[in-house]
Amino acid sequence: MTSENWFIRRAQMELAYFSFYARLKQRYAGGAGVVLRFQHVRPSHMGLFQPHKPHEITPRFLDRTIRALKRWNYDIVSMDEVCHRAVSLPTRSRFVALTFDGGYKDFATHAHPILRKHDVPFALYLPTAFPDGLGEAWWLALEDMIARETRISLVMDRKERHFMIYKTQAKYELFDYLSEWLRAMSPADRTFAIKDLCTRYSTDIEALSRNAWMNWDDLAKVAADPNATIGSATVNYPALSSLRDADAHREIAMGKAVTQAAFHRDVRHFAYPFGDRGAWRRQHVVMAEEAGFASAASTIGGVVEPLGRTNLYALPRVAWDGREGSIRMMRVLLSGFTFAPVQPTRNNPLRRQAAASS
Numbered sequence: 001m002t003s004e005n006w007f008i009r010r011a012q013m014e015l016a017y018f019s020f021y022a023r024l025k026q027r028y029a030g031g032a033g034v035v036l037r038f039q040h041v042r043p044s045h046m047g048l049f050q051p052h053k054p055h056e057i058t059p060r061f062l063d064r065t066i067r068a069l070k071r072w073n074y075d076i077v078s079m080d081e082v083c084h085r086a087v088s089l090p091t092r093s094r095f096v097a098l099t100f101d102g103g104y105k106d107f108a109t110h111a112h113p114i115l116r117k118h119d120v121p122f123a124l125y126l127p128t129a130f131p132d133g134l135g136e137a138w139w140l141a142l143e144d145m146i147a148r149e150t151r152i153s154l155v156m157d158r159k160e161r162h163f164m165i166y167k168t169q170a171k172y173e174l175f176d177y178l179s180e181w182l183r184a185m186s187p188a189d190r191t192f193a194i195k196d197l198c199t200r201y202s203t204d205i206e207a208l209s210r211n212a213w214m215n216w217d218d219l220a221k222v223a224a225d226p227n228a229t230i231g232s233a234t235v236n237y238p239a240l241s242s243l244r245d246a247d248a249h250r251e252i253a254m255g256k257a258v259t260q261a262a263f264h265r266d267v268r269h270f271a272y273p274f275g276d277r278g279a280w281r282r283q284h285v286v287m288a289e290e291a292g293f294a295s296a297a298s299t300i301g302g303v304v305e306p307l308g309r310t311n312l313y314a315l316p317r318v319a320w321d322g323r324e325g326s327i328r329m330m331r332v333l334l335s336g337f338t339f340a341p342v343q344p345t346r347n348n349p350l351r352r353q354a355a356a357s358s
């Protein structure tokens with residue numbers, strides 16, 4: 001989003017807040033509630049090049065958010081309760097569920113103490129290769145090398161390409177371009193490409209990945225919290241759309257099996273890696289349901305409707321942009337009026353019941 005578009009969007013949301021338009025529309029657009037999605041929770045730091053800034057919030061902002069949700073009389077609920085309310089009659093109070101993707105170390109250091117202090121439910125979606133030290137966080141390696149270098153050369157489509165990145169804007173553009181390119185690759189091709197880049201620019205992807213993630217001991221402490229829901233996010237965190245169907249099915253099934261074995265509990269909830277519209281397809285919705293999950297969360301924005309109008313295997317979530325620090329804007333987003341209406345889904349459980357009784 002350009003700075004001009006961001007300014008216009010911010011002005012529109014400020015107007016919606018101060019005119020009470022957002023709260024008036026909430027009655028019709030707010031659904032049963034909202035699933036919030038966060039990734040990193042850590043103190044802000046200086047730096048011109050921070051491509052993951054949109055996926056970060058500060059510990060203070062998380063604390064302010066939970067306090068505000070309680071003040072606004074939202075029910076802060078577990079993912080099991082989200083699934084229940086999504087197929088039930090509407091209630092007077094709306095809900096918010098707090099979900100965190102990745103299993104990064106900053107969750108244990110900064111987020112979990114705040115969640116414990118407020119005694120609220122939360123869900124953590126975990127890709128299981130990373131606690132084992134086997135995952136490849138190529139996006140962290142890419143950030144590291146682009147931040148340090150002024151020129152990046154690599155082989156793309158069998159041709160040597162060169163990118164001059166003296167300016168910060170050029171660094172952002174290259175990060176977005178190469179992220180899209182790498183994400184769309186098959187796992188074997190992506191591993192070859194990122195390791196070639198890491199060799200060229202002295203980047204230790206293994207150390208970056210290990211240092212960023214919680215290990216199994218850290219995760220066991222989080223899982224011992226009675227408010228914790230541990231969900232699955234595959235094994236290696238690939239965009240499922242980049243895989244053959246058999247490989248995607250294996251990633252979904254193995255991620256669940258490893259998580260269940262590690263924590264000795266049923267794992268009922270799944271999150272699509274990356275989660276946007278390009279990261280998964282209709283067949284992956286079927287795979288998640290067949291794997292025995294109760295829900296599969298995306299990163300597509302939207303509210304959760306009651307009466308089975310939301311597909312629990314394409315569950316919308318509201319991803320907060322960490323560049324925005326206004327609690328007022330959080331309330332506008334939670335109202336739901338900025339999202340397109342949800343169309344009834346073909347796997348509506350109420351429709352199934354009607355069909356079965358006819």
